[in-house]
Amino acid sequence: MIETPHIKCNKEDISNVILMPGDPLRAKFIAETYLEDYKLVNSVRNMLAYTGYYKGKKITVFSSGMGMASMGIYCYELYKFFDVKYIIRIGSCGSNNKDIKLLDTILSTSSYTETNFSYTYSSVDVHEVESSKYLNNIILNKDNTIKQGKTVCSMVFDAYMENRDEYNKRLPKDIIASEMEAFALFYIAKMLKKEAACLLTVSDSLYDDTKISSSDRQNNLKHMIEVALEGSLEVL
Ligand code: HPA
Secondary structure (H helix, E strand, C coil), X not given: CEECCCCEECHHHCCCEEEEXXXXXXXXXXXXXXCEEEEEEECHHHCCXXXXXXXXXXXXXXXXXXXXXXXXXXXXXXXXXXXXXXXXXXXXXXXXXXCCCCCCEEEEEEEECCCCXXXXXXXXXXXXXXXXXXXXXXXXXXXXXXXXXXXXXXXXXXXXXXXXXXXXXXXXXXXXXXECCHHHHHHHHHHCCCEEEEEEEEEEECCECCCCCHHHHHHHHHHXXXXXXXXXXXXX
């Protein structure tokens, strides 16, 4: 049994490939819907994690919580103490681009941030980091309709910013979507010489106020989860 400050789990109970939703209950949903012989392997702080079998291969679904701080803690501990090699974040995002529509699935090829995450973590001032080309190619081979591009990672939920227009004007022009965890994941993966990818479904848009139905949202999530699971099989 390994006990880190935030995870209590047998090392053998963690696969070297992790799917990482933000929401602990989504981790439970994925285990219940897709995995066989699954078991709960972490419940410290209710950051639920399950390990089971997908098409006969052992895979772990571990929730990250919200924001770079929480993601940074879990991906660091999993890479460092549990010998995890690959983490695929599966989350939601807002669209920053007219061509990125509600319910699209997108792949983050790099994450930009205004924050000082890299400076605090490793005393270097880096504001953009790429995801794993190796994992991205595998994912795109499963579904070549997925849109890809640079995403922005913020420390404040952008809808709650006091001056969101000013914030958006400061960002690089080629950003397609906005979320809150990928920079921490990609940066720590790079520092620890591991691999990370990030698939996102578009749940909000700067250009479209349409409310999406829960069934559309669910179907969309399922598509993203299935692409991530099928991609995982290639590295297991
Ligand atoms: N902004 C940041 N993170 C998000 C969003 C958003 O609009 N939607 C889902 N996660």
